[in-house]
Amino acid sequence: MNLRVVKALVLKYLYVCSRNSFRALDVFFWPVMDLLIWGFMSIYMMRVQTSVPKMVPMLISAIILWNVLYRAQQVVCVAFLDDVWSRNMLNIWAAPIRPSEYVGAGYVVGFMQAFVVVIVMGLLAGFFYSFNILELGLHLAILFANLIIMGWSLGLTVTGLFLRFGPPAEALAWAVPFIFQPISAVFYPVEILPPWMQTLAQLTPASHVFEGMRELISTGHMNTFHMYAAFGLNLFYMSIAAFLFKSFYEEARKRGFLAKYAA
Amino acid sequence: MSEKETVVEINNLSKEFKGKYAVSDLSFVVKKGEILGLLGANGAGKTTTIHMLLNLITPSSGSIKIFGKDFDQHRIEILGRMNFASAYQFLPYNLKVIENLRVFAEIYSVNNTEQRITELLDLFELSHLKNNSTGMLSSGEQTRLNLCKALLNNPELLLLDEPTASLDPDQADKVRKIILDLQRRSGMSVINTSHNMIDVHELCDRILFMQTGTVIAQGTAAEIMSTYQSQSLEEVFIMIARQKGKSPNTMSSNN
Numbered sequence: 001m002n003l004r005v006v007k008a009l010v011l012k013y014l015y016v017c018s019r020n021s022f023r024a025l026d027v028f029f030w031p032v033m034d035l036l037i038w039g040f041m042s043i044y045m046m047r048v049q050t051s052v053p054k055m056v057p058m059l060i061s062a063i064i065l066w067n068v069l070y071r072a073q074q075v076v077c078v079a080f081l082d083d084v085w086s087r088n089m090l091n092i093w094a095a096p097i098r099p100s101e102y103v104g105a106g107y108v109v110g111f112m113q114a115f116v117v118v119i120v121m122g123l124l125a126g127f128f129y130s131f132n133i134l135e136l137g138l139h140l141a142i143l144f145a146n147l148i149i150m151g152w153s154l155g156l157t158v159t160g161l162f163l164r165f166g167p168p169a170e171a172l173a174w175a176v177p178f179i180f181q182p183i184s185a186v187f188y189p190v191e192i193l194p195p196w197m198q199t200l201a202q203l204t205p206a207s208h209v210f211e212g213m214r215e216l217i218s219t220g221h222m223n224t225f226h227m228y229a230a231f232g233l234n235l236f237y238m239s240i241a242a243f244l245f246k247s248f249y250e251e252a253r254k255r256g257f258l259a260k261y262a263a
Numbered sequence: 264m265s266e267k268e269t270v271v272e273i274n275n276l277s278k279e280f281k282g283k284y285a286v287s288d289l290s291f292v293v294k295k296g297e298i299l300g301l302l303g304a305n306g307a308g309k310t311t312t313i314h315m316l317l318n319l320i321t322p323s324s325g326s327i328k329i330f331g332k333d334f335d336q337h338r339i340e341i342l343g344r345m346n347f348a349s350a351y352q353f354l355p356y357n358l359k360v361i362e363n364l365r366v367f368a369e370i371y372s373v374n375n376t377e378q379r380i381t382e383l384l385d386l387f388e389l390s391h392l393k394n395n396s397t398g399m400l401s402s403g404e405q406t407r408l409n410l411c412k413a414l415l416n417n418p419e420l421l422l423l424d425e426p427t428a429s430l431d432p433d434q435a436d437k438v439r440k441i442i443l444d445l446q447r448r449s450g451m452s453v454i455n456t457s458h459n460m461i462d463v464h465e466l467c468d469r470i471l472f473m474q475t476g477t478v479i480a481q482g483t484a485a486e487i488m489s490t491y492q493s494q495s496l497e498e499v500f501i502m503i504a505r506q507k508g509k510s511p512n513t514m515s516s517n518n
Contacts, residue, residue: 086355091412094317094422095370096343253321256280259314 020168029175036182044188054217060131061213062186064121068114068144069184069206070177072151073158075110076103077173080159084167084261093258099249103159107152114148139216142227143209149234150205154180156241160248166261185210205230205237267294269331270420270452271316276325278311278476285311287476289325293420298446298453300467302496304504308476309456313422316454317347329420343371345420348413350406350428356398360389360408363397364415371416383411386441402429410438414445423455427462439465460496470496474503 017023048055083089092102122133133140158176161169183197184206190198201207212226252258271293278286286308293299301309314320315327318338327334329341354363361380368376384390387407392400400408406429413421426442427435439462445451457463463470464484472480472487480487480503484496491499 082355086357087351087353088355090317090319090347090349090352091354091367091409093319094342094347095367096339097370098339250321253319256278256285256311256314256320259310259319 022165022168022171026171026175029178033178033181037187040182040188040192044192047192056129057131057135057217058214059187060125060129061133061136061217062210064118064125064133065143065147065209065213066181066184066186067117067121069147069151069154071114071117072107072110072148073154073177074151074173075113076106076152076155077158077162079106079109080162081170081173084162089261090259099245103156103245106155106159110151110155111148114144114151118144136213136216139212139222143213146205146209146227146230146234149238150209150230151177153234153237153241156238156245160241160245163245163252163257163261164248166257180204180206183207189214202229203233205233208233267296269293270295270297270329271454272326272328272331273316274326274328276312276315276327277323278308278315278320279323284476286315286322289473289476289478291471291478291481293452293454295419295452296446296450297469298442298455298467300463300470301454301456301473302463302470302500303473304500306475307473309473310424311476312473313347313424313454313456316422318342343416344418345422346371346413346416346418347422347424348406348409348426349424350409350426351424352409353405354397354408354412356396358397359394360384360397360400361393363408364411367412368415373415379415380411383414387411387438403431403434406430407434407438410441417449417451419451421451421453423453423457425457425459426455427457427459435459435462442466458500460500464496472499472503479503 017027083092118133125131125133136143154176158169158172161172183193183201183204185193185201186206190201190207190211193201208226208230212222212230215226216222249258252261269292271291273292274290276286276289277284289308289312291299301312303309311320315322316329318334318341330344332341334341354367358366361384364380364383365376368380373379380393381390384393387410389404389407389411392404397405397408406426410426413423421442423442427438430438442453443466446453453466455462455466467484469483470481470487471478480490480499482490487499488494488496491502493499493502
């Protein structure tokens with residue numbers, strides 16, 4: 001083994017990490033997220049012990065519904081990255097395609113993928129755990145819609161960041177939903193979080209969805225406040241995401257990033 | 264001879280990146296059926312110009328009119344009437360050849376899609392590969408596939424960025440003949456950037472020599488060679504690249 005070769009390759013990796021703050025962030029991001037999610041989950045489990053009889057359906061529903069948000073966000077981002085990786089960017093952006101049509105296509109595929117994921121995971125949950133996701137009734141569609149919209153907003157914002165920051169921002173495609181996971185209170189109620197995180201949770205559409213879901217499973221009905229709050233916040237964030245994407249797109253054209261990113 | 268319709272009109276176009284001009288005060292027109300060659304060394308501003316013509320880069324100043332219309336206000340209509348091929352851009356590698364062409368035919372709202380695709384695949388000798396994965400094509404085949412994509416919508420204006428860069432001499436010759444034939448039959452206008460002087464000589468009616476973002480010489484190949492008292496375009500190219508900023512007279516007297 002030639003140690004100079006190993007040294008050279010280590011050096012190359014360190015150069016990349018030192019110049020790419022997103023990559024450096026990635027090193028710490030996942031352990032911190034694991035710590036937060038499992039830490040809050042443990043606190044919740046200690047508090048409730050056996051007093052929450054429907055814990056299993058809650059967790060299974062949470063896992064299934066979380067994937068709706070994740071898929072919706074990821075498809076929008078990966079559709080863009082696919083064009084970058086296959087060096088097809090210029091063919092696309094030099095074609096008669098409006099940015100809204102490009103993003104809209106990502107939304108459609110995101111919706112389709114999330115829909116299929118719910119069906120497949122629902123069937124598997126029925127097979128392995130005798131859990132019927134359809135017990136959520138028509139509310140399932142409302143929960144699904146709100147998570148899809150939040151996923152789309154995140155996807156649109158992250159795609160805008162790709163346009164603005166180029167390849168270094170690619171790690172965000174996988175990381176961004178998980179930034180919101182702890183304050184989305186997917187597996188535990190919002191009240192478990194520290195007060196400052198509770199405030200952030202109130203401003204996150206997904207936390208209202210998962211609070212509503214838990215309420216629905218434990219009581220059989222859902223406080224409409226959660227759904228109105230989720231919907232209102234989603235409308236607000238979608239507008240912000242559209243504004244950011246448009247700004248980043250124009251900035252990318254102005255600074256030549258669109259062409260550079262494609263090269 | 265009647266005055267031909269102007270397809271591209273560029274006036275005082277400039278693009279500045281961080282205080283440095285990639286393109287400076289560029290003006291030219293392209294007439295219907297004309298093939299214009301953009302020549303210049305690396306960094307001369309050819310690609311930036313092409314990217315501004317594709318609306319991928321916003322100019323710092325100046326105007327671009329294509330088909331008599333302002334690009335920013337009529338982007339979709341204009342892009343639908345033109346097309347683009349580059350030796351350095353590829354179609355998605357995980358799609359089959361025919362799938363890629365179907366996708367772009369839809370994007371460009373091509374009528375009789377299957378017939379048009381068959382015609383183009385035959386023209387570029389790719390019919391036998393239509394069900395192959397694009398990623399498995401050789402670079403020459405991918406270049407020809409890019410040209411198929413670029414001709415799907417019978418463009419009135421075709422932008423080519425080194426169209427024969429990865430083709431062998433035989434295929435490059437065939438591609439040049441196809442482009443010339445299409446241009447003569449349909450009146451298509453072409454803007455072609457190339458480092459291949461044979462391409463430029465055979466294809467282009469007129470040439471713009473660019474250096475550091477500005478046009479330093481223009482005319483037919485013969486006119487430019489005469490101006491620089493040179494026997495070939497390649498010689499002119501080397502002369503210009505090595506003696507930046509000097510006028511044609513100074514350059515030729517040095518040689």
